[in-house]
Amino acid sequence: MTSPTSHSIIRTEGLSKTYPGADAPAVNSLDLTVEQGEIFGLLGPNGAGKTTTAGMLTTRVIPTSGRAIVAGVDVVTHPAKAKQSIGVVSQTNTLDRQLNVWENLYFHGRLFGMGAAESRATADQLLEQFQLAKWAKASVYALSGGMAQRLMVARSIFHRPAVLFMDEPTAGLDPQSRLALWDILRTLNAAGQTILLTTHYMEEADQLCHRVAIMDHGRILALDTPAGLKRSVGADSIVLIKAEGDHDALAAALSAALPDVTKIRTVDQGLEMHVRAADRILARAIAAAEAAGFDVADISLTEPTLETVFINLTGKELRD
Numbered sequence: 001m002t003s004p005t006s007h008s009i010i011r012t013e014g015l016s017k018t019y020p021g022a023d024a025p026a027v028n029s030l031d032l033t034v035e036q037g038e039i040f041g042l043l044g045p046n047g048a049g050k051t052t053t054a055g056m057l058t059t060r061v062i063p064t065s066g067r068a069i070v071a072g073v074d075v076v077t078h079p080a081k082a083k084q085s086i087g088v089v090s091q092t093n094t095l096d097r098q099l100n101v102w103e104n105l106y107f108h109g110r111l112f113g114m115g116a117a118e119s120r121a122t123a124d125q126l127l128e129q130f131q132l133a134k135w136a137k138a139s140v141y142a143l144s145g146g147m148a149q150r151l152m153v154a155r156s157i158f159h160r161p162a163v164l165f166m167d168e169p170t171a172g173l174d175p176q177s178r179l180a181l182w183d184i185l186r187t188l189n190a191a192g193q194t195i196l197l198t199t200h201y202m203e204e205a206d207q208l209c210h211r212v213a214i215m216d217h218g219r220i221l222a223l224d225t226p227a228g229l230k231r232s233v234g235a236d237s238i239v240l241i242k243a244e245g246d247h248d249a250l251a252a253a254l255s256a257a258l259p260d261v262t263k264i265r266t267v268d269q270g271l272e273m274h275v276r277a278a279d280r281i282l283a284r285a286i287a288a289a290e291a292a293g294f295d296v297a298d299i300s301l302t303e304p305t306l307e308t309v310f311i312n313l314t315g316k317e318l319r320d
């Protein structure tokens with residue numbers, strides 16, 4: 001997918017960070033390429049190293065070793081220059097509470113070296129675009145979480161950055177604001193904006209990102225399109241069976257009777273099976289369980305998700 005002629009907007013080589021006093025690196029020798037026009041996701045559980053990675057790429061965290069090039073600029077040797085090409089929406093609310101909504105935008109432009117007239121016009125235009133115009137003179141205290149988030153996104157793209165970094169953009173947002181933000185990000189991306197986002201929501205990575213890197217303990221465990229990652233599970237369906245009794249014996253009976261089961265593991269009150277060909281699988285699974293003397297209390301069929309991929313890679317759940 002990454003050819004020498006494609007336009008890499010982010011490139012890291014052996015990028016690592018070990019915080020002072022830590023016994024393990026927060027980010028461990030990361031080699032990553034993000035192409036122009038992508039929405040690229042870093043997906044991983046708490047402490048995976050997502051924020052540290054975003055921090056290094058946005059000059060906020062100084063790497064222990066390795067290199068990172070963003071929009072053609074080395075972020076370590078030329079942080080001020082790199083910042084001109086970078087937009088950031090961080091995990092916390094970083095709006096200036098001394099300033100009203102409009103001023104939060106206007107002064108951002110001035111800070112990035114834009115003239116007064118251009119900053120004024122851009123602030124007005126962005127407030128319209130992000131449906132915040134009627135809040136222009138309001139205190140940022142008056143904004144809901146979703147509105148504050150929209151304002152931070154508007155501010156982050158004010159200086160037309162080559163790449164927009166968003167750290168857990170929808171953490172703490174209600175479902176409706178989350179969907180609204182996804183729409184905003186898709187619209188920005190459709191207009192050409194490259195976006196790197198971090199998330200621990202598998203749905204967010206799945207629905208929004210062109211490619212996803214699954215991270216844990218500072219390393220990338222897998223990197224592909226969401227569809228490619230899910231295909232890598234090697235199963236078309238996931239079957240969950242709940243039954244009383246000895247789950248090891250049930251697993252053995254099901255494996256023996258169902259040749260298309262690729263993997264089987266114990267979960268709360270039952271078994272989870274990965275199945276390659278799902279033809280009549282529920283009926284066949286029930287029949288096999290009953291033939292082995294088990295009463296099936298409940299059975300359900302789902303498709304693999306990025307959570308399944310993560311469990312396959314690490315043996316643990318994404319959120320625990």
Ligand SMILES: Nc1ncnc2c1ncn2[C@@H]1O[C@H](COP(=O)(O)OP(=O)(O)OP(=O)(O)O)[C@@H](O)[C@H]1O
Nearest residue numbers: 019022026044045046047048049050051052053200
């Ligand atoms: N400023 C810091 N000083 C020391 N250790 C840190 C610092 N920031 C992060 N860490 C540690 O580095 C590791 C990676 O943390 P990081 O915040 O990058 O993970 P994350 O994937 O963003 O997690 P979360 O989902 O909780 O935001 C963790 O073990 C964390 O405790």
Ligand SMILES: [Mg+2]
Nearest residue numbers: 050051052091
């Ligand atoms: Mg984080």
